[in-house]
Amino acid sequence: GNSVTQMEGPVTLSEEAFLTINCTYTATGYPSLFWYVQYPGEGLQLLLKATKADDKGSNKGFEATYRKETTSFHLEKGSVQVSDSAVYFCALFAYSGAGSYQLTFGKGTKLSVIP
Amino acid sequence: DTAVSQTPKYLVTQMGNDKSIKCEQNLGHDTMYWYKQDSKKFLKIMFSYNNKELIINETVPNRFSPKSPDKAHLNLHINSLELGDSAVYFCASRGLGHEQFFGPGTRLTVL
Numbered sequence: 575g576n577s578v579t580q581m582e583g584p585v586t587l588s589e590e591a592f593l594t595i596n597c598t599y600t601a602t603g604y605p606s607l608f609w610y611v612q613y614p615g616e617g618l619q620l621l622l623k624a625t626k627a628d629d630k631g632s633n634k635g636f637e638a639t640y641r642k643e644t645t646s647f648h649l650e651k652g653s654v655q656v657s658d659s660a661v662y663f664c665a666l667f668a669y670s671g672a673g674s675y676q677l678t679f680g681k682g683t684k685l686s687v688i689p
Numbered sequence: 690d691t692a693v694s695q696t697p698k699y700l701v702t703q704m705g706n707d708k709s710i711k712c713e714q715n716l717g718h719d720t721m722y723w724y725k726q727d728s729k730k731f732l733k734i735m736f737s738y739n740n741k742e743l744i745i746n747e748t749v750p751n752r753f754s755p756k757s758p759d760k761a762h763l764n765l766h767i768n769s770l771e772l773g774d775s776a777v778y779f780c781a782s783r784g785l786g787h788e789q790f791f792g793p794g795t796r797l798t799v800l
Contacts, residue, residue: 606787606788608788610791612730616793616794617693617779617791617792617793617794618732618779618781618791619791620788620789620790623786623787623788625786625787661730663732667787667788670745673744674737674744674745675787676734676737676745677722677734677783677787677789679731679732681729681730681731682730682731682732684730
């Protein structure tokens with residue numbers, strides 16, 4: 575079946591530090607890949623996406639590149655801010671069997687940025 | 690305008706009660722979902738409706754029943770609530786681009 579593995583947190587960084595959150599996946603066919611962010615007490619928001627190999631998704635200074643050869647979609651940001659503190663979810667959308675498509679999430683990585 | 694809305698935001702109830710959570714989307718999407726997020730933030734899909742037809746039911750107890758009166762609404766009814774049902778429940782809808790838009794969540798606490 576489809577699965578997403580992302581690095582376990584929590585991750586604590588100082589403001590302006592470089593961020594990497596690793597994500598690898600296993601999927602049937604050619605999935606679309608996503609990063610979602612969940613701020614405290616809120617729902618999930620789409621952060622960025624990529625739909626085919628070598629695509630780079632970017633938003634709010636975050637970037638991730640769809641790497642088919644390594645089945646990875648690592649999230650990066652050059653300089654984090656306190657306001658980036660949240661839980662980050664890697665996800666894929668792919669065929670899941672029985673004629674249906676499904677979004678499969680990783681377990682989430684909690685990021686805390688300290689001033 | 691809120692794209693995906695849920696009510697209530699918080700729900701506190703006793704074991705054995707029956708409760709409902711409502712979800713509405715104004716995005717014109719055909720597919721809607723219910724997810725359960727546990728205390729460790731793990732998200733698990735519960736149901737999916739495509740234009741009022743159930744297309745996924747991920748081994749959820751039959752105490753949980755989704756109801757979709759029209760494609761803009763997907764409500765979740767829960768019978769005989771148990772302690773283990775305490776979680777945050779998220780509604781979402783999906784457009785043609787595969788990305789899903791999530792509601793703000795309903796925090797259910799069963800005492």
